[in-house]
Amino acid sequence: MTTGVQPVEKYGQLKAVGLLIGGISSFQIGATLAKGLFPLFGPTGMVGLRVCMAALILLAIWRPTRMTLTPAALKLLLPYGASVAVMNFCFYVALVRLPLGIVVALEFTGPLTLALAGSRRWLDLCWVLFVISGLYLLLRPETAAVAGSAHALDIFGVCAALLSGCGWIVYILTGTRMGKILDAGQATTLGMATAGIFLLPCLIPTIPTVITHPWQGGAALSVAVLSSAVPYILDMMAMRRLRPKDLGILLSMEPMLGAVSGWIFLGEALSITRWAGVLCIVVASLGNVLTARKATLH
Structure with a gap:
């Protein structure tokens, strides 16, 4: 009987992997579309449109009349919603100043730092060194081909991307606690509404x-769907079948997918050095995920 169940279970896991990759890809495509709307709405206007529209979409799916808020949930809701607002605001502020791949890589150091914090294993020191190397390769000034001048990344954009990563840390810490109190759909809806x-x-x-540019307004709605509603729904469907380890491995590829999306859709070609920096961040995240389970088994 088990031989009949295993193929079905394996198919379900493969389907979940496809859903999660689809969610990550949808977010990256939404980010590229949003960047194209910056000349009209600006990064701050675009983040306001995206988050508020996404909140309305989620409220229409998970109606607030069905939600029961406990005092513990109310206590967490403010920092949870604030972290969502900070993540999105700083991400878009950075996106107008830096290539998409670099923004995603810098932002990703937030949850990666949280995962490595407090570890005393020598192996985790290797992943920390990979993170430091990646940051060095991403942030070091590069010599321009013309006139031999050194070209550095916009410092304000770098700070905004790193601050977005800090918001991601608070989001993880408060979101996991919210998920234990409320249904995941309700928690995310309330968090997005608070951020809105x-x-x-x-x-x-x-x-x-x-109002005066309805087509661009429709495109902004598409960003809200692609960057918030669709990824969330696909992630929720995937997380029901994937193990935390598998989920971590797939999410580790997000910085590389961001760099590829920026290159394909926005023409943001990174230098070999900065591609290497993105790869270092990916390796650090993958290494942390793949070795974490071994540590818990011993």
């Missing part, structure tokens, strides 16, 4: 522009 309230000052100035 924080970002209302970014949304309100864009409303006249949306």
Whole structure:
């Protein structure tokens, strides 16, 4: 009887992998589309449109009338929603100043640092060195082909990307606790709605522009769907079947997918040195995921 179940289970896992990759790809495509709308709405206006529209979509799916908030959930909701707002705001501020692949790689150091924090294994020191090497390769000034001048990344954009990574840390810490109190769909909906309230000052100035440019307003709605609604739904479907280890391995590829998306859709070609920096971040994340389980078994 087990031989009949295993193929079905294996098919379900492969389907979950496809869903998760689809969610990650959808987010990256949404980011490239959002960057194309920056000249009209600006990065702050775009983040206001994206988060507030995504909140409305999620509220339509998981209706607030069905939710019961406990005092413990209310206590976590403010930092949880604030972290969502900070992540998205800083990500878009960085995106207008840096290539997509570099922004994703710098942002990814946040949860990676959280995963490595407090570890005393010598092997984790290797992953820390990979992170440091990756940051060095990404941030070091490069000699331009013309006039031999050194070209450094925009420091404000770098700080914004790293701050987005810090927001991701708070999101993970508060989100995991929220997930134990509320259904995952309800927790994310409330978090996105709270973030939307924080970002209302970014949304309100864009409303006249949306009215006078309905096609671009529709594109902004597409960003909300591609970058929030679709990835969330696909991630939720995938996480029901994937083990945490498999989930971590797939998410580790996000910096590389960001670099590839920026190259294909935005023409943001990175130098070999900065590709190597992105790869170092990916290797550090993969190594941490692949060796973490061994440590718990001993």
